[in-house]
Amino acid sequence: xxxxxxxxxxxxxxxxxxxxxxxxxxxxxxxxxxxxxxxxxxxxxxxxxxxxxxxxxxxxxxxxxxxxxxxxxxxxxxxxxxxxxxxxxxxxxxxxxxxxxxxxxxxxxxxxxxxxxxxxxxxxxxxxxxxxxxxxxxxxxxxxxxxxxxxxxxxxxxxxxxxxxxxxxxxxxxxxxxxxxxxxxxxxxxxxxxxxxxxxxxxxxxxxxxxxxxxxxxxxxxxxxxxxxxxxxxxxxxxxxxxxxxxxxxxxxxxxxxxxxxxxxxxxxxxxxxxx
Amino acid sequence: xxxxxxxxxxxxxxxxxxxxxxxxxxxxxxxxxxxxxxxxxxxxxxxxxxxxxxxxxxxxxxxxxxxxxxxxxxxxxxxxxxxxxxxxxxxxxxxxxxxxxxxxxxxxxxxxxxxxxxxxxxxxxxxxxxxxxxxxxxxxxxxxxxxxxxxxxxxxxxxxxxxxxxxxxxxxxxxxxxxxxxxxxxxxxxxxxxxxxxxxxxxxxxxxxxxxxxxxxxxxxxxxxxxxxxxxxxxxxxxxxxxxxxxxxxxxxxxx
Numbered sequence: 001x002x003x004x005x006x007x008x009x010x011x012x013x014x015x016x017x018x019x020x021x022x023x024x025x026x027x028x029x030x031x032x033x034x035x036x037x038x039x040x041x042x043x044x045x046x047x048x049x050x051x052x053x054x055x056x057x058x059x060x061x062x063x064x065x066x067x068x069x070x071x072x073x074x075x076x077x078x079x080x081x082x083x084x085x086x087x088x089x090x091x092x093x094x095x096x097x098x099x100x101x102x103x104x105x106x107x108x109x110x111x112x113x114x115x116x117x118x119x120x121x122x123x124x125x126x127x128x129x130x131x132x133x134x135x136x137x138x139x140x141x142x143x144x145x146x147x148x149x150x151x152x153x154x155x156x157x158x159x160x161x162x163x164x165x166x167x168x169x170x171x172x173x174x175x176x177x178x179x180x181x182x183x184x185x186x187x188x189x190x191x192x193x194x195x196x197x198x199x200x201x202x203x204x205x206x207x208x209x210x211x212x213x214x215x216x217x218x219x220x221x222x223x224x225x226x227x228x229x230x231x232x233x234x235x236x237x238x239x240x241x242x243x244x245x246x247x248x249x250x251x252x253x254x255x256x257x258x259x260x261x262x263x264x265x266x267x268x269x270x271x272x273x274x275x276x
Numbered sequence: 277x278x279x280x281x282x283x284x285x286x287x288x289x290x291x292x293x294x295x296x297x298x299x300x301x302x303x304x305x306x307x308x309x310x311x312x313x314x315x316x317x318x319x320x321x322x323x324x325x326x327x328x329x330x331x332x333x334x335x336x337x338x339x340x341x342x343x344x345x346x347x348x349x350x351x352x353x354x355x356x357x358x359x360x361x362x363x364x365x366x367x368x369x370x371x372x373x374x375x376x377x378x379x380x381x382x383x384x385x386x387x388x389x390x391x392x393x394x395x396x397x398x399x400x401x402x403x404x405x406x407x408x409x410x411x412x413x414x415x416x417x418x419x420x421x422x423x424x425x426x427x428x429x430x431x432x433x434x435x436x437x438x439x440x441x442x443x444x445x446x447x448x449x450x451x452x453x454x455x456x457x458x459x460x461x462x463x464x465x466x467x468x469x470x471x472x473x474x475x476x477x478x479x480x481x482x483x484x485x486x487x488x489x490x491x492x493x494x495x496x497x498x499x500x501x502x503x504x505x506x507x508x509x510x511x512x513x514x515x516x517x518x519x520x521x522x523x524x525x526x527x528x529x530x531x532x
Contacts, residue, residue: 037362155381162372166358172327172351173376173428220408222362 006245014132014241016139021131021237021255024195025207027146029233030153031188032208033215033226038164043082043185044192044208046097048201049104051075051193055126056111059119067126068141072193079189083182131199131241131251138198145194149187160184161222203252207233210259217266232262278305280347280432280464281326286335288321294333295321301483301492305431308458308465310479310495312472314508317486319468323434326466327351350430350463354437355417360410366420367405370395373427395423399453415446422453432464433457439474451478472499476514476521495521 001009010018035044054074058067065073082100091099112120153160159180162170167177195204211232215225240255247254281303289295295318303309311319324330325337327349340346350373373395374388384392396402399419404412409420418438425433435454439447455478458465469475475482476499483492484499486507491498499521504512513524 037360039361158372158375158378158383159380161362162375165360165362165364165369165372166353168329168353168357169351169372169424170375171329172349173373175376216361220363222364222368225362 001246003242003246006242010241010245014134016136017131017134017251018238018241020134020139020142020198021203021241021251022234023143023146024191024198024204025211025233025235025237025255026230027150027191027233028195028204028207029211029229030150030226031191032233033212033229034160034164034184035188035208036212036216041209042094042097042101044188045205046082046101046104047075047079047189047192048196048205049101049108050078051189051196052201053104053108053111054193055197056108056115056123059115059123060111068138068194068197071197072190075189075193076186079185080182083178083185126197126200131203131237131255132244134198142194142198145190149191152183152187156180156183157223157226200252202256203237206256206259207237210256210263211236214259214263214266217263217270232259236262279303280305280340282336282338283322283325283332284336284338286325286332286337288318288325288330289333290321290330296485296487296490299335299490303464303466305464306462307481308479309467310475310482311466311468311485312475312482312499313470313485315470319470319485320436322483322485323436323466323468326434347432348428348430350425350428350433352418352421352425352433352435352438354440355414355421356441358421363408363410365405366396366401366407366409366412366423367392369409369420370405370423370427373424376428391427391429392423395426398426399423413446414442415450418442418446418450419453422450422457426457430463432466434466434468436468437470438467439469439471447474454478472504472523473521476523499523 032044035041051071051074054071055067057063057074058065058070063070078100082096112123115123159175163175163177163180164184167181171177192204192208211229212225214232215228219225219228236259237255240258241251243249243258244251244254279302283299283301286299287294287297288299299322311322313319321330325332326339328339370392371384371388374384374391378384378388393402393405396405399422401416401419401423404416404420409417412420422433422435422438433454438454439450442450451474454465454467457463465479467475467479476495479495481493482495482498483490484503484507489507491503499514501513504514504523508525511526515522515524
């Protein structure tokens with residue numbers, strides 16, 4: 001089977017996996033560029049772990065809600081609480097994030113212990129994130145959220161960039177910087193939560209960081225960095241699916257490995273390029 | 277003169293912690309006003325209160341021209357606070373000064389581009405418009421940030437430590453630019469600095485800011501050896517030579 005045949009087979013048999021991973025990869029990469037630029041990569045790692053905890057909690061009988069709602073709800077609440085906690089001065093930002101990060105992982109392990117063996121296996125499967133098994137029920141919420149989030153970010157691109165670059169001066173010009181920051185983290189939390197539910201935490205976190213880092217290495221215009229990262233985020237997961245299908249690898253890690261290879265190529269290209 | 281900023285017995289701080297108490301002074305339109313004092317004593321806090329991003333814990337801070345008309349501020353932050361991973365060009369940075377006027381859902385138009393070009397030329401960095409901001413020297417970055425503030429068409433220019441960490445020639449060049457904006461463009465200038473020489477030789481009036489020591493007045497009256505010795509808890513002499521004020525730290529023993 002050649003690559004074209006595999007792609008046709010994927011389009012026919014796994015359309016939600018193909019389009020879903022591309023849409024999610026693009027959304028993660030776009031938001032990830034802001035996250036890398038704001039130097040809050042650890043924040044997105046924390047939110048992915050919180051969304052996993054939210055997902056795991058819904059397997060307990062005391063939380064009889066859908067996995068998506070559980071993951072989304074806990075991640076949004078955490079994002080809002082963190083935006084307040086991170087501005088306090090008693091603990092450093094890293095310390096607060098570290099507490100939430102370890103707390104979320106520890107609680108997830110405890111929750112897994114409290115669930116039945118069948119549920120525990122299902123949670124682990126969800127976390128491993130096999131893109132091939134994306135269903136319509138998982139795909140459409142992610143598509144809806146991605147379209148709304150990317151639409152908001154394109155419409156308010158200059159405001160998000162300004163507040164990210166220099167919030168203090170933006171506030172002196174009348175921008176409600178706390179509101180813009182909250183909107184940014186809420187949109188990131190929504191994508192992280194639903195994305196984690198669809199394809200797992202590793203894929204989401206990886207596509208928040210790798211395409212952005214790649215674009216930053218080889219592109220020298222701000223708008224083109226966002227565009228390049230988004231294109232990488234959209235195409236690499238599709239390519240990853242083809243490679244995974246051909247080599248019988250898990251799709252999520254394969255996509256991340258390809259994104260990493262691309263990053264290494266970009267690093268070499270950046271190194272070889274003459275300094276301006 | 278038209279008083280545009282009035283602090284009346286204001287207590288300023290963050291959360292429940294007061295940084296400055298009983299602050300009272302006024303700034304008139306067209307003044308060149310300096311805020312000086314050691315690091316961490318509340319100079320930037322006063323700046324934030326003027327800009328409206330910090331409300332007084334008690335007392336009042338009244339901002340506005342005649343008949344309460346709102347003032348247009350151009351703020352130049354400490355340049356170390358605006359380092360970015362993204363390769364913003366100088367033109368993009370200066371265009372940010374127009375974002376409020378441009379409004380939501382709109383892109384910069386011909387008028388905005390014209391004002392940006394004018395601002396860049398005004399501060400002498402039109403040739404750097406396509407350069408990446410983070411690759412510039414300290415003096416060039418400072419000019420870009422001043423151009424961004426000018427692009428918002430301000431009446432009052434507030435500068436936070438504009439010459440901090442610069443070599444002598446860049447420092448002088450930035451101070452001359454600020455002087456020109458004051459004398460030729462008639463902007464009200466409020467400059468925060470811990471570099472006493474900068475403020476002493478350019479501002480007309482100053483406020484010495486410290487927790488229990490807040491004095492306002494003409495430079496010659498306030499910037500005395502006695503006041504500065506008390507402020508810095510060490511011998512400080514102020515001498516005037518050839519029309520310039522020179523601040524000398526240390527007593528006679530330290531001069532050797």
